[in-house]
Amino acid sequence: MTQKIVLMTLVVRDYDEAIAYYTQKLGFLLREDAQLGDDKRWVVVCPAGASETGLLLAKAQGDAQIAAIGNQAGGRVLLFLQTDDFERDHALYKARGVRFLEEPRHEPYGIVAVFADLYGNKWDLIELRAA
Known part of the structure; x- marks a missing residue:
């Protein structure tokens, strides 16, 4: 199946x-x-x-x-938007007025930052580390 x-x-x-x-x-x-x-x-x-x-x-x-x-996940991150170039997309989104709730974080799994959409739903913009 x-x-x-x-x-x-x-x-x-x-x-x-x-x-x-x-x-x-x-x-x-x-x-x-x-x-x-x-x-x-x-x-x-x-x-x-x-x-x-x-x-x-x-x-x-x-x-x-x-x-x-704006609260479909009860205040948690609702959606995860994976990118192949975090720096490019983070800079582009900021220039377009996307509201980031934190500075980018380097984690063992990759680089990530939380942003809110127009309604307040939280998203992760994330680029995963190569395996």
């Missing part, structure tokens, strides 16, 4: 502001944007080098989903 995770839902306040952030600030690609009716859309973004995984941006519906915006 072969299985893989291809999408993860990220609850957002507004489709267009989320698309703008992920494509303009982080350089993600807009893979899909289809109207589903009743103010619902199927919106998928992914890092430029991703071939199989992506984020399904879902506009919050109801109080529980609205309350989860």
Whole structure:
């Protein structure tokens, strides 16, 4: 049996502001944007080098989903964005206004820094050490 995770839902306040952030600030690609009716859309973004995984941006519906915006991991890092050049991407993201919550750290596994997306979800930008 072969299985893989291809999408993860990220609850957002507004489709267009989320698309703008992920494509303009982080350089993600807009893979899909289809109207589903009743103010619902199927919106998928992914890092430029991703071939199989992506984020399904879902506009919050109801109080529980609205309350989860920006805190889907309960204050922990939610997503890990692996790069092949930490210094390049860290400098680019800072220049584009991405808010880093810490200075880069050199760890046994690589270099990493936590940033917050437009809603406050925490991400690790990480370059793993070569094995």
